[in-house]
Each structure stands twice: as C-alpha cells, then as structure tokens.
Amino acid sequence: MTTANEPKKDALIWPEEGESRVPYQVYNDPGIYKKEMDNIFRGSTWNYLGLEVEIPNKGDYKTTFIGNTPVVVTRNSDGSIHAFVNRCAHRGATVCMDTCGNAKTLTCVYHAWVYDMKGDLKGVPFKNGVNGQGGMPEGFDTGKHSLQKVKVDTHLGIIFGSFDHQIEPVQDYLGEKMCGYLSRIFSRPVKVLGYQRQDMKNNWKLYFENVKDSYHASLLHLFFSTFGVNRLSQKGGIDLDPTGRHHVSYTYGSLNEDTDVYKNSDLRSYSSKYQLEDPSLLVGRNEFTDGITLAIQSLFPNMVVQQIHNALAIRQLLPKGTDSCELVWTYLGFADDSEEMTKIRLKQSNLVGPAGFVSLEDGGVGELVQKGIVGADQELSFIEMGGTGVESQSFRATESSIRGFWKNYRQFMGY
Known part of the structure; x- marks a missing residue:
C-alpha cells in the first residue's frame, strides 16, 4: 500500500523505436523524477556550478544547486575551490542562506554549528554540556x-561539481570537441554583466530538449526569422560529441540573406511588416574568427552556453519538480571589453532572458507541452526530423541532438 505523497512506482518500458520516440510519462511521473535526481544529477555527471570569476577572493562563496540538492561553492583561504551540500550535518537545516558573500566560516542558524570554507565542522556550542x-x-x-x-x-574558469568522487576529469567528460567550442569564449578572461532568474512551469527535460532543437528556432521565434538573426536557410549545422550527450548548434548568419524560403512558405514566424524602432539592437561586431554568429552549446545535464551575435551568456537549468524548473542566466562580457562593447552586449541581451524578444517564447512553449500531455502517459512524442540516428549534421532541420539527449538519458536511467 502506498501513501498519497509517495512517488508512484517507475514502470516505464521504453518503446522499441528507441530515441525517436519518448513516452510522455517521463515528464509527469514523480517516481521517474526522483530517479533522475539520483541517477543523473547525483550520479556520474559533471554539473555546472559557476565561474571562478564569481568567487575571486579568499572567503568568497555562492549558493546553487545540483539537480534539486542545495550546494555551496567556496574559495578557501589557500585559494582552492570547494563545494559541499548546503545541509547541516546536525539536523539538516540550510547552512548558508545568502546567494553569495564573503566569510571566514559558515554557521548554521539553527544550533550554531560552525563550518570552515572546506565544509569541515569546526565548532559545536555546548559540546561538553553545561x-x-x-x-x-x-x-x-x-x-x-x-x-x-x-x-x-574546473576548466577554462568554469566550475563543475559531481557527487561521484571517482568520475573522470571534466575535460574527458566533455571531450575534445566540446572543450574546443568552450574555448571560443572562455579562452579569454570573462566578466559577469548581470543575472536573471526564470521560473518555468514545465519539466526540466522539456527545456533541455528545446535548447537542442534547432528545428524550432526560426519557426517559433518571429524575431529570429524576420530580422535574419537565425534562419534554417543560413549556413550552419549540429555538432555532437562522440557520446551524443553534449551538442552545439551553430549558424553563419547574415542579416541581408535572401528570405524567399520563408516568404514563400507563408510562415507565422516571418513577417515583413515588423520593423525595429531602434535598429542598433542588431548592430554589433564580428568578434569570432570562425565566422559563427550564433552558437548554442548544451552540456549534459544542466548547462547551456550561448553566443547570439555579441550576447554571451550561461544558462543553468535547475529542476524543481515534475512540472517546474528554474533557469539562471549569467550574462557575460570579456574583461578587456571597452565601454562601447559592453553596451552592445547589454543591448543585444534584450534578445534573451525571461522577457527577451526571443527567449520569452521558449519560456512559454514548454508549459504548452506540459499542459498538452496531461493524462497521456502512454502516448509518445515523434522525433524523426533529420533521421533516427544520433550524429553530427551539416544542417539544422534536424532533431539529432535531441535524440542524443535521450540516448544518454536512457543509459543513465537504465531504460
């Protein structure tokens, strides 16, 4: 007999078609969600925690999550970086309640147990009684x-954390190809321009699928196709690491590119009647020598690196339940940016974020799916755009990287 609050048993049987079919049960089942937290986020994966530049000084700390587990990241007095669960060893209370700060020790407010910046217990009030x-x-x-x-x-100033203390080094986990894409941005010192947080009423996997879905980008996002930021007719492709778990979607865009393929298709996402009140929004600089103007990189299971023209950002995905997740945006520039370049980045960042001209729709479409699949646990999604395999492709009208996600998801979950 089960109680009302107990997750129902995981009885999922994956369809024989493999990664090109996904049971809607995976987005709704509390038992599956619990298994994801154990097998993926608290399993043998590297999770994005933050940037070294966010904790530059001895005693600096920030709080974050790995999956739904609260975590503190610190810079110790010797300059080393540490991370530990934000849960007192005494009675389980949250120890560090601030999002960031600087301290010599961390003290649990409940019974004043004191920990150093490595997470080691250093003091217990009335340990010897009264x-x-x-x-x-x-x-x-x-x-x-x-x-x-x-x-x-750490790699290139990016901090990763794992509950598996025997896991391979993060560079091996990411692979040479993905490290190469990261180095486009992080081979130069970066600075944080600001943060935003976004609550979404959908399962975390729906957002991660969306990030890997280059097929939707110029169909859902009117701004992308109308103003030529990203169209499937532009040169580009999908690059996956050998495991298929990480991906990059890249575009060599041109604002003056021919739009006949969109005009003649009568798509909702293209309209010549829209104009920019401030055209300088899309006036930037060609700062990457490879010519890529838009690159979205996903690193399994919780990190997205974004270059949309000159708007640079990291998106950290945090599961909050079967039908809820949070996205933490960290907007970036380079440490040696001029004031003018910083203004360009900040202006172009209006494309993204919770109310961005583009990302606003990504924040809503996942909820549409979540609402649409209620009561449909036995139904399946259909993911065959660009074939049924998991491989890099020199075009973006494909769902190959989504299938790569599900291939690895099944391996971690044992399906």
Whole structure:
C-alpha cells in the first residue's frame, strides 16, 4: 500500500523505436523524477556550478544547486575551490542562506554549528554540556560530521561539481570537441554583466530538449526569422560529441540573406511588416574568427552556453519538480571589453532572458507541452526530423541532438 505523497512506482518500458520516440510519462511521473535526481544529477555527471570569476577572493562563496540538492561553492583561504551540500550535518537545516558573500566560516542558524570554507565542522556550542550536564557523548568526533563534500573540477574558469568522487576529469567528460567550442569564449578572461532568474512551469527535460532543437528556432521565434538573426536557410549545422550527450548548434548568419524560403512558405514566424524602432539592437561586431554568429552549446545535464551575435551568456537549468524548473542566466562580457562593447552586449541581451524578444517564447512553449500531455502517459512524442540516428549534421532541420539527449538519458536511467 502506498501513501498519497509517495512517488508512484517507475514502470516505464521504453518503446522499441528507441530515441525517436519518448513516452510522455517521463515528464509527469514523480517516481521517474526522483530517479533522475539520483541517477543523473547525483550520479556520474559533471554539473555546472559557476565561474571562478564569481568567487575571486579568499572567503568568497555562492549558493546553487545540483539537480534539486542545495550546494555551496567556496574559495578557501589557500585559494582552492570547494563545494559541499548546503545541509547541516546536525539536523539538516540550510547552512548558508545568502546567494553569495564573503566569510571566514559558515554557521548554521539553527544550533550554531560552525563550518570552515572546506565544509569541515569546526565548532559545536555546548559540546561538553553545561555545568557538567548534557553535551555530546564521549568520543564525539567533529571530523566525522563535515558537510557532504562535492567533487570539484574546473576548466577554462568554469566550475563543475559531481557527487561521484571517482568520475573522470571534466575535460574527458566533455571531450575534445566540446572543450574546443568552450574555448571560443572562455579562452579569454570573462566578466559577469548581470543575472536573471526564470521560473518555468514545465519539466526540466522539456527545456533541455528545446535548447537542442534547432528545428524550432526560426519557426517559433518571429524575431529570429524576420530580422535574419537565425534562419534554417543560413549556413550552419549540429555538432555532437562522440557520446551524443553534449551538442552545439551553430549558424553563419547574415542579416541581408535572401528570405524567399520563408516568404514563400507563408510562415507565422516571418513577417515583413515588423520593423525595429531602434535598429542598433542588431548592430554589433564580428568578434569570432570562425565566422559563427550564433552558437548554442548544451552540456549534459544542466548547462547551456550561448553566443547570439555579441550576447554571451550561461544558462543553468535547475529542476524543481515534475512540472517546474528554474533557469539562471549569467550574462557575460570579456574583461578587456571597452565601454562601447559592453553596451552592445547589454543591448543585444534584450534578445534573451525571461522577457527577451526571443527567449520569452521558449519560456512559454514548454508549459504548452506540459499542459498538452496531461493524462497521456502512454502516448509518445515523434522525433524523426533529420533521421533516427544520433550524429553530427551539416544542417539544422534536424532533431539529432535531441535524440542524443535521450540516448544518454536512457543509459543513465537504465531504460
């Protein structure tokens, strides 16, 4: 007998078609969600935690999540970076309640247990009791009551964390190809221009699918196709790492490119009647020598790196339940940017974020799917654009990278 609050049993049987069919049950089942947190986010994966530039000084810290597990990332007094679960070893209370700050120690407000910036327990009030009464039992060892440690690795100033302390180095996990794409941006010192947070009423996987879905970009987003930021008629492609879990969608765009393929198709997403009140929004600079004007890179399971012309950002995906997730946007520039270049980046960042000219629709379409699949656990999505395989392709009218996500998802989940 099960209680009302107990996740129902995971009885999912994956369809024989493989990655080109996805049961809608995976977006609705609380038991599957719990298994994802255990097998993927708390499993053998590297999760994006932040940037070194966000904690530059000794004693700096920031709070974040790995899946639904709260985590603190710190810069210790010796300059080393550490991460640990934000949960007191005493009674489970949240230890660090601020999003960021600087401190020598972290103290749990409940019973004032004190931890250093490596997460080690350093002080317990009244450990020896009061007036010879009470206190901790004989043999109590503070060294056995540290905060749960998270393995940390960094690459190009990006901080990753994993609950698997035997996991391969992060560069091996990402692979040479994905590290190469990261180096386009992170081989130069970056600076943080700002943050935004976005709540979405849909399962986390629907957003990650959307990020990998180059097919929708110029169909859903009127701004992209109308103003020539991203069209499927432009030169570009999809690049996957050998496992298929990570991907990059890239475009060599031109604002003056012929639009007949959109004009003649009578698509909702293209309209010549729209004009920009401020055309300088799309006036930028060609700053990448490879000529790529738009690149969206996803790193399994929770990180997206974005270059849309000169708008640079990291998106961190945080699951919040079967039908809810949060997206944390970190907007970036380069440390040596001029004031004019920073203004260009900030202006173009109006394309993205919770109310962006483009991203506004991404934040809503996942909810449309979540609403549409209620009561449809036995039904399947159909993912055969560009074939049924998982491979890099020199075009973007494809769902290859989505199939790559589901291939790896099935491996982690045992389906």
